[in-house]
Amino acid sequence: MMMNNQNTILRKQFLAHVGQTSPSPQMIEVARAEGSFFYTPEGKRYYDLVAGVSVNNVGHANEQVVRAVQEQAAQYMHVMVYGELVERPQVVYATKVTEAMPAPLDSVYFVNSGAEAVEGALKLAKRFTGRTELISMRRAYHGSTHGAMSMMGTPEGEEWKAAFRPLLPDVQAIEFNDFGALERITERTACVLAEPVQGEAGVRPPVExxxxxxxxxxxxxxxxxxxxxxxxxxxxxxxxFAMIKYGVTPDIVCLAKAFGGGMPLGAFVSSKRIMDTLQTNPTLGHITTFGGHPVCCAAGLAAFDYLVEHRVVEQVEAKGALYEELLADHPQVREIRRSGLLLAVELGSSEKLFRMMELFHEAGILSDWFLYCDTAFRISPPLTISEEEVRDSARIIRTCLDRL
Ligand SMILES: Cc1ncc(COP(=O)(O)O)c(C=O)c1O
Known part of the structure; x- marks a missing residue:
């Protein structure tokens, strides 16, 4: 697995010319990806236990998705800003996805990303209610634009937000799972924004x-x-959707990540009665050029169809439970928090976690920690991962835990 000169040059150019998010990127070069794996140019194989942070739910290079992208790209790509023309991939996807949601969620506003979906949802809530106060949950993550960032973590401030103030006014945060704090939601509140299972807090499912x-x-x-x-x-x-799992229907739901089947796509979904308020006073309440790009909608639709046709979702709980069963008794594991195939394996210390990341790297496993929890590692593989791959990757994880 010799690294050749070209790879070294590419890494240098990456650091020199590609904007960086931290001083310590992982720097693993991707040559190709397939199913639950990706490969470096040197031929090293990695189990992808992050799935692009819950994006690649139908596995890498899913044939149905690849074909849909190729066909749509050849037919038409961008034609006109969002919302003016009738574009088949958008219409079919919006129809199917809302048919799979509880009433009255029947209107989809397509955007480009998760953060933009959150921005759109907050604007829609303000427009519909005529109120200004926004309530978020502590240790939530909703994206990195000014509005979404205002709703992350805590309003008082912490390291990610302090340098970017002033952010949105009239925001307050309550503790997720705290029944007593619900009193702070009042007639002044336009909306409460919550992840039904907190992700970047380190996988925190809702209490009963x-x-x-x-x-x-x-x-x-x-x-x-x-x-x-x-x-x-x-x-x-x-x-x-988690709203189905937990039996609670919101007024607006934000989608992105796996919604685009590996392509950049987001949406906020509500009843048509609520959504229609964005059309007037002012008109063009949310404008997006690329939102609902036909190729992204075709990819998302193909991924959605794949999930349904191959009964992928029905097998998720069993695979998640299997990971839990295979790892929970290891002496280094303090706790496993889980909802389906979204797991946080708690090690109890960030030193152990960072050592674990090095061991994973050597062993060919891609994992990660969480924005608000650097003592646990993430297991969120493609949902198409096979039982054999679950067992094999859990075995490798245990060998890494043994070396901690
Ligand atoms: C729960 C949640 N909301 C919103 C976002 C932001 O999505 P994007 O990165 O597409 O803006 C993320 C991304 O990690 C997320 O996990």
Whole structure:
């Protein structure tokens, strides 16, 4: 597995010319990806246990998705800004996805990313209610634009937000799973934004009855309930959407990541009654050039069809439970928090976690930690991972845990 001169040059150019998000990128070069794996130019194989952060739910290089992208790209790509022309991939996808959602969620506004879906949802909630206060959950992550960032972590401030103030005014954060804090949602509140399972907090599922109580409180005071299903949607938790798993229907739901089948696509979805308010006072309440790009919608639609046709979602819970069973008794594992195939394996210390990342790298496993939890590693593979691959990757994880 010798690294050749060209790879070295590419890495140097990567550091010199590609904008960096941190001083320590992982720097693994990708040559190709297939199913649950990706490969470096030197031929090293990695188990992808991140799936692009819950994006590649139908596996890498899924043939159905690749074909849909090729066919749509050859027919037409961008023609006109979002919302003016009738584009088949958008219409078919919007129809299918809303048929799979509980009533009254029947109108899809397509955008480009998760952060933009959140921006659109917050604007829609303000426009519909005529109110200004926005309530977020502590240790939530919703994206990195100014509006979405205002709703992350805590409003008082922490390292990610401090340098970018002023952010949105009239935002407050409550603790997820705290029933007592629901009183802070009042007649002033335009919306409450929540991930039904907190992801970047280190996988925190809702406690029994919490989402129902949140729904009731929003109804009592006329605030909209917005679910961020950007990470939990498209089968990740063992149902097509976490709102189905937990039996609570929000007024607006945000989608992205796996929604595009590996292409950049997001959406916010609500009832048509709510959505239509974005059309007037002012008109063009949210403008996007590329939102709902036909190739991205074709890819998302193909991925959605694949999930349904191959009954992928039905097998998610069993695969998640198998990982838990295979890892939970290791002496280094303090706790496993899980919803479907979204797992946080708690090691109890960040030193151990960072050592584990090095061991994973050597052993050919791509994992990651969480924005608000650097003591646990993530297991969120493609949902198409086979039982044999679950067993094999868990065996490799155990050998790494043995060396901690
Ligand atoms: C729950 C959640 N919401 C929103 C986002 C932001 O999505 P994007 O990176 O597409 O803007 C993320 C990304 O990690 C996320 O996990």
């Amino acid at each position: 009855g919490y989402l129902q109580a949140l729904r009731r409180r929003c109804d009592e005071v006329g605030a909209l309930l917005v679910f961020d299903e950007i990470q939990t949607g498209m089968g990740r938790t063992g149902e097509l």
